[in-house]
Amino acid sequence: MTASTDRPKVSEREARQVAEAAREQGWRKPSFAKELFLGRFRLDLIHPHPVPADEDVRRGEAFLAELRAFCETEVDPARIEREARIPDETIEGLKRLGALGMKIDPQYGGLGLTQVHYNKALALVGSVSPAIGALLSAHQSIGVPQPVKTFGTQEQKERYLPRCARTDISAFLLTEPDVGSDPARLATSAVPDGDDYVLDGVKLWTTNGVVADLLVVMARVPASEGHKGGITAFVVEAGSEGITVENRNAFMGLRGIENGVTRFHQVRVPADQRIGPEGAGLKIALTTLNTGRLSLPAMCVGAGKWCLKIAREWSAVREQWGRPVALHEAVGAKISYIAATTFALEAVLDLSSQMADENRNDIRIEAALAKLYGSEAAWRMADELVQIRGGRGFETAESLAARGERAVPAEQLLRDLRINRIFEGSTEIMHLLIAREAVDAHLSVAGDLIDPDTSLTDKAKAGAKAGGFYARWLPKLVAGPGQLPNSYGEFGDLATHLRYVERAARKLARSTFYAMSRWQGRMETKQGFLGRIVDIGAELFAMSAACVRAEHLRATGPHGPEAHQLADAFCRQARIRADELFARLWTNTDDNDRKVVRAVLDGAYTWLEEGVIDPSGEGPWIADATPGPSKRENVHRRIP
Numbered sequence: 266m267t268a269s270t271d272r273p274k275v276s277e278r279e280a281r282q283v284a285e286a287a288r289e290q291g292w293r294k295p296s297f298a299k300e301l302f303l304g305r306f307r308l309d310l311i312h313p314h315p316v317p318a319d320e321d322v323r324r325g326e327a328f329l330a331e332l333r334a335f336c337e338t339e340v341d342p343a344r345i346e347r348e349a350r351i352p353d354e355t356i357e358g359l360k361r362l363g364a365l366g367m368k369i370d371p372q373y374g375g376l377g378l379t380q381v382h383y384n385k386a387l388a389l390v391g392s393v394s395p396a397i398g399a400l401l402s403a404h405q406s407i408g409v410p411q412p413v414k415t416f417g418t419q420e421q422k423e424r425y426l427p428r429c430a431r432t433d434i435s436a437f438l439l440t441e442p443d444v445g446s447d448p449a450r451l452a453t454s455a456v457p458d459g460d461d462y463v464l465d466g467v468k469l470w471t472t473n474g475v476v477a478d479l480l481v482v483m484a485r486v487p488a489s490e491g492h493k494g495g496i497t498a499f500v501v502e503a504g505s506e507g508i509t510v511e512n513r514n515a516f517m518g519l520r521g522i523e524n525g526v527t528r529f530h531q532v533r534v535p536a537d538q539r540i541g542p543e544g545a546g547l548k549i550a551l552t553t554l555n556t557g558r559l560s561l562p563a564m565c566v567g568a569g570k571w572c573l574k575i576a577r578e579w580s581a582v583r584e585q586w587g588r589p590v591a592l593h594e595a596v597g598a599k600i601s602y603i604a605a606t607t608f609a610l611e612a613v614l615d616l617s618s619q620m621a622d623e624n625r626n627d628i629r630i631e632a633a634l635a636k637l638y639g640s641e642a643a644w645r646m647a648d649e650l651v652q653i654r655g656g657r658g659f660e661t662a663e664s665l666a667a668r669g670e671r672a673v674p675a676e677q678l679l680r681d682l683r684i685n686r687i688f689e690g691s692t693e694i695m696h697l698l699i700a701r702e703a704v705d706a707h708l709s710v711a712g713d714l715i716d717p718d719t720s721l722t723d724k725a726k727a728g729a730k731a732g733g734f735y736a737r738w739l740p741k742l743v744a745g746p747g748q749l750p751n752s753y754g755e756f757g758d759l760a761t762h763l764r765y766v767e768r769a770a771r772k773l774a775r776s777t778f779y780a781m782s783r784w785q786g787r788m789e790t791k792q793g794f795l796g797r798i799v800d801i802g803a804e805l806f807a808m809s810a811a812c813v814r815a816e817h818l819r820a821t822g823p824h825g826p827e828a829h830q831l832a833d834a835f836c837r838q839a840r841i842r843a844d845e846l847f848a849r850l851w852t853n854t855d856d857n858d859r860k861v862v863r864a865v866l867d868g869a870y871t872w873l874e875e876g877v878i879d880p881s882g883e884g885p886w887i888a889d890a891t892p893g894p895s896k897r898e899n900v901h902r903r904i905p
Contacts, residue, residue: 288701289629291526298630302703302802303333304774305696306751306767310626311809314817315489315619317381325382328367332386332822335362342394343662346677349520351396356434356476356904357399364390366430368405369414373426378382380618387560388567395681396521401814403472406557407689408435409479409500412549416498418540425479425500433478434904436503438527438593439470439550442890446694448496448547453529454891455484457492457498462499463538464507464532467890475513475523476904482529483546495544499534504903507532509895518680524651526888528895554619555629561685562614571608572650575673579654591712598629599649605835606642608828609807612814613638626825630702631806637695638803640685647679663709693792700795703802704788707781710734710779716786739778742771758829762836766805769843773801776850793855797846804843808836853870 297310317325339358345351359365367383369375378386383405391398405411413421429435444450453466464484474480480501482749488494501508512526541549580591580600590596617631631809651658657665662672670687688691711731719727745750754759777798781788788795811834815832819825864870 267301275598278375289548289555292627294625294627294704296627296630298511298802298806299627299705301770301805301809302630302773302777302798303706303738304771306355306745306763306770306809307746308763309615309814311620312813312816314616314813315623317379317619317622321379321382321622324376325378325385325839328363328376328378329385329389332364332389335359336390336393340390340393340397342674343672345394345396346674349515350399351394351521351523356400358433359397363431365402365432365434366410367401367406369410369426369430370498373422374430375410375426376430380559381615381620383561384563384618385564386612387563388570392565392567392571395564395568396519398560398567399519399522400473402481402560402564403437404429406560407550407553408473408477409433409481410435411553412481412498412540413500415552416545416549419485420537421500421540428877429479429900434473434476435479435481436471436473436477437481437550438471438474439483440470441467442888446690451483451485451496452892453482453484454892455486455497455534457486457489458533458538459532460536462486462536464501464529464534465892466501466529467892468527469888469890470514471510471522472524473525474503474527474900475510475525477523478903479503480527481540483550484529486543489609493543496546497543498540498546498549500538500540501534503901505534507900508901509897510901511897511899513897514901516684518677518683520790525900530892531663555632558632559614559618559637560609560687561688562635563874565643565682565685566607566611566614566637569603569610569646570676571678573600573603575675576650576653579673585770587894595691596653599653601834602838603646603649605831605838606646608814608831609811609835609839610639610642612832613807613812616810616813617862630699633690633695633702634701634799634803634806636637637692637699637799638807640682640688641692643848644679644682644686647675648681649736651675651679693796696796696799697792697797699802700835703799704777704781705780706734711781714823735778742775742778745771747771754840756812756816759815759832760813760838762808762833762840763812765840766808768811769801769805769847772847773798773805776847791855793853793858793901794850797850801846803844804839804846809837810833816818833887 295307295309295310298311300307335358340355341352345355364386366373366375367378367386368380369377371377387398387402390401407426408429413425417425418771438452439448441452444452453464453468455462455464462484464482466484468474468482471477471480480503482499482501483496484499486492486494486497507530509530510525511527511528513526514526516522516524518542553874574715577591577600580596581589583590585593593602613631613635617628618627619632620628654673657670657673658675661676662674666672690698711727713735745767747764747769752767753763756763780791780794780798784791811832815825815828818828822828
């Protein structure tokens, strides 16, 4: 039995409806970040800083010690970079350690680590080789273990989790050559045929896909009698007949990742390998990413720590004009940024991860903010490190070693980190995703007012509902604890920053309300404005986390004064950025930029492109993904 797998023709509105149906609709648990965007600074949700159980710490630290020893003695990062491949024996060693099952429950053969220690492990291994970090993260954060754990049947857990914990590598297959963040156009089909589904289609950028044993595949089931249809998730054996890995992709960074193009041609998948009901695939994917996104900022934290170490050591040795370069203000400002930002990133990560472990808060916005903020900040820290190192920062580690200097792979880090601004939701998509969650309360009470398809009767009902909400909410945005000089006094020198956060949160909520009133149904097109709203919220969240972490360290550890100094430095830097973003909410070039873009697309500036030669090769912009049998060699390989 077959069905057409032509690319679905969907309108902009239909695409939004698919995405909206996939997001989690309710808020059954509190959310610090959600309240922050509403102008309510709920410090009680994050302070005192939550702490893990002693047994979780003992188990996690024991594994980290083993992992550190393994990385120091059995991982050769220069070889991985040189050969663009993680050696099989390295992956085998990770399997023996149990690193494939860090997040899998011990009853299925895993280590059962908390999110906090899982992230610490990724930061550690990612600092040695980001390619290994990507392998482990793609396997556990978005691969088979997480969706099966959350949505799978007991039989599926017993069948797949032990394999994933010790022996089998998994991959997640959603993206297609012409489908990125718009899943409404997904073309890979899964046609019911008796007790099976028959898969046809092509998947792109399948991280781990070249070496995977198990796949999570998102495919569209056509609606028919007895079948609801819709985008659906399946566990698929990578060695199934009809699956061909047609290409191992190569990138500017993360040279060791096994990322490919996978074609499905008449691949039979038993119905008992479907995860959840038909049509639940996108919801499963998004729910998996709620905590899965924390793996990327974990590796960003690791990158920040390494940047700080190299910057400190190099800047103390390198002298210019009679003093170490660190003591020149232009360089010192960069080091201050790296130190303060690394502290704040770790604060955001640990706070979000501990809340995920306790499962007491809804952290969908916090995790998304951590991913957004971490990926952007880590990229800038790596760029600043390259600048601090000067010509040596641009030189490869191999070249440095060849002429007798320390092999510092600063340029490699810059290349490796660049993808994090695209992985698991690009910065631009994360802005829109977070903005949608941030205005959820407004849309729940006033959505029908700005929906052009809503009837006048429903608009009237919505108006009454919205009137009651805003009559209670708006007055609370006028004044708050941030205007009182003694508020948050227990934080000492950091109290002034928390008062700023409280005031800024109310200002942010007022700005959002004004924008919705001004633009109404056109609000979703104001992506520049929404991006700045989200970036302000990210700075406020990071400031809050940094202050809470600093106070926690002051009360419980030996580095309290130093932590307060770092938190103070970060907050002073963040306040300047936030104030600039507030100013740019209303003073910007968004309208003029749109005019220029239209002119570019209309060809008005082609004269400006004259005088260069395009070195690009021949070929289509987007590869043909027409379903059918593969015409290429299968480059899939299994790790022995």
